[in-house]
Amino acid sequence: MTETTLIVCTTCRRAAGGPPATRAPWPGTDMLEALESRELPEGVVTLRPVQCLCACAKGCTVALSGGPERWTYVYGGLDPAKHPDDILKAAAIYAETADGIIPWADAPTEIRTRAVARIPPQA
Ligand code: FES
Numbered sequence: 001m002t003e004t005t006l007i008v009c010t011t012c013r014r015a016a017g018g019p020p021a022t023r024a025p026w027p028g029t030d031m032l033e034a035l036e037s038r039e040l041p042e043g044v045v046t047l048r049p050v051q052c053l054c055a056c057a058k059g060c061t062v063a064l065s066g067g068p069e070r071w072t073y074v075y076g077g078l079d080p081a082k083h084p085d086d087i088l089k090a091a092a093i094y095a096e097t098a099d100g101i102i103p104w105a106d107a108p109t110e111i112r113t114r115a116v117a118r119i120p121p122q123a
Contacts, residue, residue, distance in 0.1 A: 004095040005046040005065045006087070008032045012059030016079040020059075030080035031060045041088055043095030055116050062087055068122040070100030076116040086110045 012028030013020040021027060032049050040047060053061045058076030060083075065072045073094070078087065086108040093102050100121070104112055 002043065002066055002070065002095060002098060003046075004044045004091060005048050006035065006040070006044055006091050007048045007050055007053070007063040007065060008035060009051070009053045009055075009059065009061045010049045011051045012056065012061055014057070014059035015081070016060075017058050017077040027060050027080055031062070031078065031084070034080045034084040035087065038084060038088060041092035041095060044088070044091045058116055061116065064091055064094045064100075064102075066094065066097075066100050070097070070121055072100065072119040073102065073115060074117040074119070075111060075114045077114045083110055083114075 008031055010028045010032050011026060013026050015027035035047055053063055053074060055061045055074060055076045060078040060080060061076045063072060063074045089108045090111040093106050
């Protein structure tokens with residue numbers, strides 16, 4: 001089990017990449033609350049809210065990060081009403097990896113089809 005951070009954009013105005021909400025609460029805030037209301041999988045030690053992952057047209061967005069020696073994933077087009085459980089399943093798989101690479105076939109379908117970027121380790 002390797003330390004994993006689930007980063008959540010709280011300022012996303014779109015759910016599932018749809019039209020932007022015009023007033024708060026923002027879908028990104030809803031996503032954070034939905035994730036906070038669930039039990040984090042073992043090994044996911046931190047839920048980290050941030051403002052903007054620079055994928056605004058693809059909100060809601062989250063990222064999985066696990067330190068400088070592991071790959072980082074950014075996911076978008078997520079819906080706080082539909083995807084929190086799948087996000088946590090992907091986080092649990094990520095937490096089990098040494099290199100941060102989630103085997104494509106293992107990731108929940110709703111998550112693997114919403115990858116926006118995969119960023120290599122820094123080391
Ligand atoms: S506001 Fe969420 S990615 Fe920019």
